[in-house]
Amino acid sequence: MDRDLVERARSGDQEAFAELVHQTSDTLFGIARRILRDPGLAEDVLQNALVTIWRKLPHLREPERFDAWAYRIVVHACYADAPRNRQWASTVRVLPVDRANTTEDFESLSDRDELERAFRLLPLDQRAVFVLHHHVGLPLVAVAESLGIPDGTARSRLHYATRALRAAFEASRARDDFREGRLA
Amino acid sequence: MNDDRAFERATRDWLEAGSDTTPAATIDAVLLAVRTTPQERDLWIPRRITTLPTQVRLIAAIAIFAVAGFAAVNLFKAPPIGPSPTPSPTVLVSASTPPSATPSASPTPTAFGAAFPSGILSAGTYHSTRFAPIVALTVPEGWTRLYEDAEGLVLTKGKIEIYFTHGAAAVSVDQLAHLAVGNPSPVTLGAYAGLSAGPADGGGTIFIDSGLRAWDSAVGSLVWGWLVDVDGRPLSIQLTGPADQATAALADVQAILGTLGQAPAVAARIPHGPLAPGTYTTTVFTPPTTFTTTEGWINQTETVDRINLYVGDKAHQVSIARVVGDPIVYARTNPDYVVGKPTATTIAGLAGEQTSFQLSASAAIQSFYQLSALAETLDATLELAQRGTDARVITVDVAGTQVVILVQQPIGDASGFDAMVEALLASITFP
Numbered sequence: 263m264d265r266d267l268v269e270r271a272r273s274g275d276q277e278a279f280a281e282l283v284h285q286t287s288d289t290l291f292g293i294a295r296r297i298l299r300d301p302g303l304a305e306d307v308l309q310n311a312l313v314t315i316w317r318k319l320p321h322l323r324e325p326e327r328f329d330a331w332a333y334r335i336v337v338h339a340c341y342a343d344a345p346r347n348r349q350w351a352s353t354v355r356v357l358p359v360d361r362a363n364t365t366e367d368f369e370s371l372s373d374r375d376e377l378e379r380a381f382r383l384l385p386l387d388q389r390a391v392f393v394l395h396h397h398v399g400l401p402l403v404a405v406a407e408s409l410g411i412p413d414g415t416a417r418s419r420l421h422y423a424t425r426a427l428r429a430a431f432e433a434s435r436a437r438d439d440f441r442e443g444r445l446a
Numbered sequence: 447m448n449d450d451r452a453f454e455r456a457t458r459d460w461l462e463a464g465s466d467t468t469p470a471a472t473i474d475a476v477l478l479a480v481r482t483t484p485q486e487r488d489l490w491i492p493r494r495i496t497t498l499p500t501q502v503r504l505i506a507a508i509a510i511f512a513v514a515g516f517a518a519v520n521l522f523k524a525p526p527i528g529p530s531p532t533p534s535p536t537v538l539v540s541a542s543t544p545p546s547a548t549p550s551a552s553p554t555p556t557a558f559g560a561a562f563p564s565g566i567l568s569a570g571t572y573h574s575t576r577f578a579p580i581v582a583l584t585v586p587e588g589w590t591r592l593y594e595d596a597e598g599l600v601l602t603k604g605k606i607e608i609y610f611t612h613g614a615a616a617v618s619v620d621q622l623a624h625l626a627v628g629n630p631s632p633v634t635l636g637a638y639a640g641l642s643a644g645p646a647d648g649g650g651t652i653f654i655d656s657g658l659r660a661w662d663s664a665v666g667s668l669v670w671g672w673l674v675d676v677d678g679r680p681l682s683i684q685l686t687g688p689a690d691q692a693t694a695a696l697a698d699v700q701a702i703l704g705t706l707g708q709a710p711a712v713a714a715r716i717p718h719g720p721l722a723p724g725t726y727t728t729t730v731f732t733p734p735t736t737f738t739t740t741e742g743w744i745n746q747t748e749t750v751d752r753i754n755l756y757v758g759d760k761a762h763q764v765s766i767a768r769v770v771g772d773p774i775v776y777a778r779t780n781p782d783y784v785v786g787k788p789t790a791t792t793i794a795g796l797a798g799e800q801t802s803f804q805l806s807a808s809a810a811i812q813s814f815y816q817l818s819a820l821a822e823t824l825d826a827t828l829e830l831a832q833r834g835t836d837a838r839v840i841t842v843d844v845a846g847t848q849v850v851i852l853v854q855q856p857i858g859d860a861s862g863f864d865a866m867v868e869a870l871l872a873s874i875t876f877p
Binding site: 274276279280283284287288289290291292295296301305308309312313316317318319320321373374377378393396397401403411412413414415427428431432435 | 468469593746747760
């Protein structure tokens with residue numbers, strides 16, 4: 263991240279902040295979209311988070327830590343907005359069944375469906391650690407720092423999230439094996 | 447394809463599906479909002495203190511300089527001189543000489559007590575074991591130790607929560623300024639001097655540690671904060687809860703915090719942060735391990751399960767840990783690791799085994815469970831390697847305890863880290 267850009271935005275330069283938004287918004291949107299599993303809701307969250315980032319920028323003491331700081335604000339915006347929308351958030355997805363012509367395709371679709379379902383059942387804090395670690399690629403220590411949580415908490419959240427996803431994956435594969443055995 | 451590999455690939459495919467391009471309308475809406483949204487004022491003390499009455503300014507300034515002074519003295523004191531300098535305890539200095547800005551407070555040293563057990567606490571004195579700086583507190587009936595690890599200790603009673611954490615490497619007054627209501631005032635908690643602030647309305651994020659670490663409170667809650675210097679490290683404490691309950695509990699909490707102490711034995715523990723060149727012995731991590739550092743090493747954490755030292759940006763690390771199992775066996779199950787052949791080595795005069803391995807920068811996914819399968823608790827897990835890491839593991843049996851020394855550095859690193867590591871490894875003893 264361009265330190266000068268952050269410092270200028272921190273001191274109220276709206277043009278610098280606009281450039282900052284253009285440089286970071288896709289990453290932040292990707293985080294929100296993956297945590298919330300709803301692109302529309304992620305857009306709302308990103309909008310709120312970016313305005314919060316603008317408002318709170320003067321509090322950021324170390325511009326070089328902007329990225330981690332921004333991740334944190336986006337994650338907490340997800341926490342804040344998700345419960346309000348849980349009742350109406352759409353979970354309907356259209357699966358491209360017509361393109362699933364091979365066993366591998368069916369396996370892949372089945373896996374994704376199970377992973378998606380399992381992930382949606384996870385608490386948001388576990389989702390956030392998983393996304394920052396595996397999508398953004400932050401080491402766990404950096405995830406913990408970014409979210410302002412203890413290292414051990416980050417580890418345990420990742421552990422539980424991974425365990426749930428692995429269980430879903432194994433269940434998916436077991437069903438596939440059963441189906442293949444029955445059809446063979 | 448084995449199950450691990452298939453799982454990692456399926457997870458990656460699922461996680462990375464879809465577009466991350468931000469819709470233009472979202473960006474336009476943000477930039478429009480920014481035009482009419484003022485930034486928050488940076489509420490940090492040097493700016494605000496000019497508005498205070500002279501007497502208050504004087505008291506606050508003394509406290510600020512006293513706290514910062516203790517931190518500076520403890521953190522940046524000259525390295526000890528001699529062939530085997532051992533860091534001297536610093537807690538007794540701060541414990542016995544509270545700053546003059548707090549004349550009405552009388553330090554109340556406590557006994558060390560027992561380790562905080564998990565769950566409901568009987569009335570008594572307890573000390574932290576994983577959390578550092580190690581704190582001792584006397585609590586009345588009715589409190590629960592909700593959580594403790596190297597970074598935090600949480601006590602609760604009903605909906606009241608006391609959260610102990612530590613921040614950056616020095617006490618900084620702005621760590622309390624984000625409470626936003628009132629001005630931090632000098633305080634003495636048990637044996638330690640510092641600042642207090644609050645109450646502030648909850649529902650927001652309190653940024654501490656240079657604005658990066660933060661602590662969140664619930665909407666409708668009230669928050670009080672304390673920041674004291676313990677052995678050169680800032681101890682940050684927050685009280686929060688529903689407004690009525692938190693207000694009612696404030697006096698009890700202040701009484702608990704008034705017993706804050708630290709056991710003399712703990713004072714000699716390895717300081718957190720940059721280490722002066724010298725010889726150190728673990729007191730929390732077991733088996734007790736002695737090592738000598740050269741310039742540049744930083745102590746990230748010491749718990750009962752491990753001690754992590756690093757240089758610079760944490761890409762260069764040495765971890766010494768107790769494990770149950772063999773990390774190399776674990777690494778061999780993941781095809782992303784390139785594992786070398788074990789070779790014999792000697793650590794502290796004990797025969798051990800050393801194995802090198804790499805995790806390529808293009809590895810499908812970082813080590814997934816870390817070493818949870820090997821560890822007794824989640825807190826004890828080690829992250830075996832990051833992507834793009836050149837690592838080696840040394841295993842040695844220390845009087846029946848399996849100790850692992852994990853060295854990590856970027857692949858192709860030529861920073862001179864190897865020489866630092868060799869000097870460190872050569873100095874290790876298990877007294």
